[in-house]
Amino acid sequence: MESKPRPKVVIVGAGFAGLTAARRIARLPVQVTVVDRRNHHTFQPLLYQVATAGLSPGEIAAPIRWILRAYSNVEVLLEEVLDFNLEQKKVITSQQSLDYNFLIIASGATHAYFGHPEWEPLAPGLKTIEDALEIRRRVLLAFELAERQAADQTATGQTNDQTTEKTADGPTALLLQFVVVGAGPTGVELAGTLAEIAHHAMNHEFRSIDPRQSRILLIEGGPRVLAAYSEELSRKAEDQLRRLGVEVRTSHMVTRVEPGAVWVGDEKIPSPVVLWAAGVAASPLGRKLGVPVDRAGRVFVQPDLSIPGHREVFVLGDLAALADENGKMLPGVAPVAIQQGDWIAETIARDLEHQPRRNFHYHDKGSLATIGRAAAVAQLGKFELSGYFAWLAWLFIHIFFLIGFRNRLIVMIQWAWSYLTYERGARLITGSNELTGWTQSQLHAENSKDTDPTVAAGQRRA
Amino acid sequence: MESKPRPKVVIVGAGFAGLTAARRIARLPVQVTVVDRRNHHTFQPLLYQVATAGLSPGEIAAPIRWILRAYSNVEVLLEEVLDFNLEQKKVITSQQSLDYNFLIIASGATHAYFGHPEWEPLAPGLKTIEDALEIRRRVLLAFELAERQAADQTATGQTNDQTTEKTADGPTALLLQFVVVGAGPTGVELAGTLAEIAHHAMNHEFRSIDPRQSRILLIEGGPRVLAAYSEELSRKAEDQLRRLGVEVRTSHMVTRVEPGAVWVGDEKIPSPVVLWAAGVAASPLGRKLGVPVDRAGRVFVQPDLSIPGHREVFVLGDLAALADENGKMLPGVAPVAIQQGDWIAETIARDLEHQPRRNFHYHDKGSLATIGRAAAVAQLGKFELSGYFAWLAWLFIHIFFLIGFRNRLIVMIQWAWSYLTYERGARLITGSNELTGWTQSQLHAENSKDTDPTVAAGQRRA
Numbered sequence: 001m002e003s004k005p006r007p008k009v010v011i012v013g014a015g016f017a018g019l020t021a022a023r024r025i026a027r028l029p030v031q032v033t034v035v036d037r038r039n040h041h042t043f044q045p046l047l048y049q050v051a052t053a054g055l056s057p058g059e060i061a062a063p064i065r066w067i068l069r070a071y072s073n074v075e076v077l078l079e080e081v082l083d084f085n086l087e088q089k090k091v092i093t094s095q096q097s098l099d100y101n102f103l104i105i106a107s108g109a110t111h112a113y114f115g116h117p118e119w120e121p122l123a124p125g126l127k128t129i130e131d132a133l134e135i136r137r138r139v140l141l142a143f144e145l146a147e148r149q150a151a152d153q154t155a156t157g158q159t160n161d162q163t164t165e166k167t168a169d170g171p172t173a174l175l176l177q178f179v180v181v182g183a184g185p186t187g188v189e190l191a192g193t194l195a196e197i198a199h200h201a202m203n204h205e206f207r208s209i210d211p212r213q214s215r216i217l218l219i220e221g222g223p224r225v226l227a228a229y230s231e232e233l234s235r236k237a238e239d240q241l242r243r244l245g246v247e248v249r250t251s252h253m254v255t256r257v258e259p260g261a262v263w264v265g266d267e268k269i270p271s272p273v274v275l276w277a278a279g280v281a282a283s284p285l286g287r288k289l290g291v292p293v294d295r296a297g298r299v300f301v302q303p304d305l306s307i308p309g310h311r312e313v314f315v316l317g318d319l320a321a322l323a324d325e326n327g328k329m330l331p332g333v334a335p336v337a338i339q340q341g342d343w344i345a346e347t348i349a350r351d352l353e354h355q356p357r358r359n360f361h362y363h364d365k366g367s368l369a370t371i372g373r374a375a376a377v378a379q380l381g382k383f384e385l386s387g388y389f390a391w392l393a394w395l396f397i398h399i400f401f402l403i404g405f406r407n408r409l410i411v412m413i414q415w416a417w418s419y420l421t422y423e424r425g426a427r428l429i430t431g432s433n434e435l436t437g438w439t440q441s442q443l444h445a446e447n448s449k450d451t452d453p454t455v456a457a458g459q460r461r462a
Numbered sequence: 463m464e465s466k467p468r469p470k471v472v473i474v475g476a477g478f479a480g481l482t483a484a485r486r487i488a489r490l491p492v493q494v495t496v497v498d499r500r501n502h503h504t505f506q507p508l509l510y511q512v513a514t515a516g517l518s519p520g521e522i523a524a525p526i527r528w529i530l531r532a533y534s535n536v537e538v539l540l541e542e543v544l545d546f547n548l549e550q551k552k553v554i555t556s557q558q559s560l561d562y563n564f565l566i567i568a569s570g571a572t573h574a575y576f577g578h579p580e581w582e583p584l585a586p587g588l589k590t591i592e593d594a595l596e597i598r599r600r601v602l603l604a605f606e607l608a609e610r611q612a613a614d615q616t617a618t619g620q621t622n623d624q625t626t627e628k629t630a631d632g633p634t635a636l637l638l639q640f641v642v643v644g645a646g647p648t649g650v651e652l653a654g655t656l657a658e659i660a661h662h663a664m665n666h667e668f669r670s671i672d673p674r675q676s677r678i679l680l681i682e683g684g685p686r687v688l689a690a691y692s693e694e695l696s697r698k699a700e701d702q703l704r705r706l707g708v709e710v711r712t713s714h715m716v717t718r719v720e721p722g723a724v725w726v727g728d729e730k731i732p733s734p735v736v737l738w739a740a741g742v743a744a745s746p747l748g749r750k751l752g753v754p755v756d757r758a759g760r761v762f763v764q765p766d767l768s769i770p771g772h773r774e775v776f777v778l779g780d781l782a783a784l785a786d787e788n789g790k791m792l793p794g795v796a797p798v799a800i801q802q803g804d805w806i807a808e809t810i811a812r813d814l815e816h817q818p819r820r821n822f823h824y825h826d827k828g829s830l831a832t833i834g835r836a837a838a839v840a841q842l843g844k845f846e847l848s849g850y851f852a853w854l855a856w857l858f859i860h861i862f863f864l865i866g867f868r869n870r871l872i873v874m875i876q877w878a879w880s881y882l883t884y885e886r887g888a889r890l891i892t893g894s895n896e897l898t899g900w901t902q903s904q905l906h907a908e909n910s911k912d913t914d915p916t917v918a919a920g921q922r923r924a
Binding site for chain 2: 056057063080151406427
């Protein structure tokens with residue numbers, strides 16, 4: 001006896017929400033197609049470690065089809081979704097159109113540049129493996145160019161210095177100014193880890209510069225860092241950042257990014273490496289659905305995560321806008337995405353059995369943010385934790401949830417090694433040896449009178 | 463009491479030769495500058511593992527300045543050397559000029575395209591981390607595009623097939639044809655490992671194609687594979703390749719490479735992924751010295767590795783052309799480079815002590831080439847070995863010489879894991895999702911009558 005065709009479920013995006021949904025829905029009598037424009041799932045919470053040369057990409061990312069290999073009713077397609085035809089129940093990709101009975105859209109979010117998309121190449125964000133490698137390239141290259149610059153000055157006698165002490169004067173000092181924009185979890189991680197690299201990881205490796213003279217600036221428009229946490233934890237996080245050597249400037253808006261510099265209010269801060277961790281822009285696919293979205297492009301979903309008028313279309317993860325019981329919007333974090341992925345499987349199961357749907361409720365088990373070596377903050381209900389033990393908790397939870405046993409083992413070894421030696425294992429510069437907008441001629445211009453003297457590190461030492 | 467300035471030694475290139483030289487010369491009372499256009503030393507013998515997704519770049523490469531951090535009289539510069547002024551004893555880089563008392567040039571070699579540099583983007587070679595990542599991207603992408611293609615055909619009913627069996631017909635089969643040009647050690651490693659990936663690593667991960675239907679062709683112009691080994695070992699290597707599923711074609715010349723295809727004699731072989739492992743072209747810096755070079759651009763050096771007319775300028779590693787006692791040219795392999803690096807330190811030490819120089823002699827301790835999982839050949843003097851034990855010897859020697867204890871540990875874990883599970887840990891596609899010269903329209907054209915029927919895998923199954 002031939003059974004009738006199974007319902008088709010198409011899942012767009014294999015982040016935490018999409019992947020969890022795929023794994024759970026695969027147990028139902030349905031046919032699942034997962035479409036993603038990348039071949040791999042990225043474990044985003046550890047992406048900053050790739051950007052800061054602590055881990056290799058392969059250690060925090062795994063092929064989607066490998067993760068889902070055990071489910072024979074799941075197929076994975078490497079394609080970009082361009083549009084939807086909700087009336088005909090079709091997903092339109094760059095290659096074909098896919099029919100569905102249930103559609104789950106979980107294509108996530110990226111950073112927003114406050115209406116200035118032209119800043120993106122000048123100040124990369126951190127959402128993909130490619131982003132992380134680009135940030136790594138820029139950070140490592142800045143130290144290399146500073147060493148070259150300083151060695152060149154010494155060789156040609158441009159420095160009047162009679163001492164052999166390594167001093168970062170003018171142009172060299174400017175090369176060692178790093179700016180991170182936005183003090184949410186990603187900005188805090190990046191700034192803290194950059195400070196760790198500058199102050200510890202590369203000691204004794206340079207002959208003409210001293211990496212410890214680097215400045216790491218963390219710029220935040222709001223009044224405090226990690227605004228999603230309590231004021232007490234924000235203050236503790238800021239203290240920990242300062243102890244790691246980060247200069248924190250809250251209530252400062254970035255007004256402009258240009259090649260080799262960032263403007264904070266009216267002040268120009270020359271910097272070869274500006275990193276962007278501010279704002280949220282939802283995936284453009286949200287706007288293709290013809291339903292209301294918020295300012296960031298997130299889709300206002302019903303309490304069952306479906307969209308108005310289409311019970312069979314769900315939006316979840318960072319792309320969804322949904323308030324909790326208290327009217328507070330759910331944050332764009334992994335636990336929300338995972339719980340929604342789990343929950344959607346239950347909803348589809350209930351639909352298949354003709355049972356009424358239930359509304360999604362988020363169970364907040366707490367939040368953790370890491371700041372740097374042995375520094376973190378944790379909010380677990382009313383219980384707050386900061387410092388070494390919060391960091392240990394963060395570490396074990398994140399390694400535990402990392403995909404694949406081999407990856408967990410290797411990341412643990414890398415971490416233990418880094419902790420003991422301060423070394424970072426993946427300090428490779430691949431791609432171009434040029435820094436966008438940072439040329440030799442500009443270096444000299446930056447060093448002339450038009451530079452704000454308060455921001456030149458060389459002056460600070462005077 | 464102020465001592466007089468130490469002699470300056472400039473080393474160009476931080477491969478096996480340059481790095482060994484730097485480490486040994488650092489113990490002499492000299493000032494050493496190592497110049498390389500990359501920030502990392504690449505452990506070339508394991509580069510094919512990065513290209514075939516077994517290892518991550520960070521596991522086989524390490525920053526040059528990290529490797530040399532303990533030597534305070536060594537500075538490392540990330541710069542590209544453009545030229546030399548041998549009369550004024552200057553090295554000219556893109557940024558500055560460096561004075562030297564001793565100059566060591568070890569900038570290596572790359573692949574030669576038989577006078578067709580335009581083939582390079584179509585058929586990448588394997589010399590750098592970037593090359594390896596590009597090869598990895600193309601190989602993994604071919605499987606993804608084949609799956610997409612096959613899924614699309616099934617969805618749109620293009621196949622007349624009534625069975626649900628996964629068959630690679632026409633266009634899909636063409637996407638699963640991989641061609642490796644050149645059956646030296648690199649070509650043999652690549653072909654053997656590609657066969658392993660196709661036939662084992664991705665089982666049960668695809669729904670519309672069966673990766674085991676891939677064809678891996680190894681094309682060699684000469685009469686046998688691994689021509690540097692004995693005829694007996696060549697034969698055994700060829701047997702092992704065939705057992706792994708590689709089609710070996712010796713005495714076949716590649717006459718043309720075009721987008722999406724390679725021509726062998728008069729036969730056109732459509733292939734989305736053509737890899738180049740043939741020929742040798744020495745670094746162009748060799749020709750800047752104004753002394754005789756061989757056809758590949760290698761510099762004919764004196765028996766003490768200096769160049770004619772300049773006792774203070776040495777060329778070593780793959781860039782040097784030198785014959786052994788029997789008049790046979792030394793091969794471009796790591797042991798030659800390492801022994802030359804060691805030896806050059808001794809020569810400079812003798813010069814500093816005004817002792818006469820000695821001639822370089824290569825001590826051939828044997829050669830090893832790996833073919834794939836549990837397959838290798840070894841020539842140790844008159845003693846020959848092949849198969850599992852040769853592979854074990856190869857494995858332990860290569861892991862032992864890998865730079866850094868942490869790397870050795872992690873590579874060992876990765877290898878043990880891969881051996882037990884057949885899995886490959888670094889299967890990430892980064893960068894573009896397009897295959898050079900391989901478009902949907904071409905796929906259809908390739909499948910029409912002008913294709914040689916003997917090479918279409920779909921036909922083979924008929």
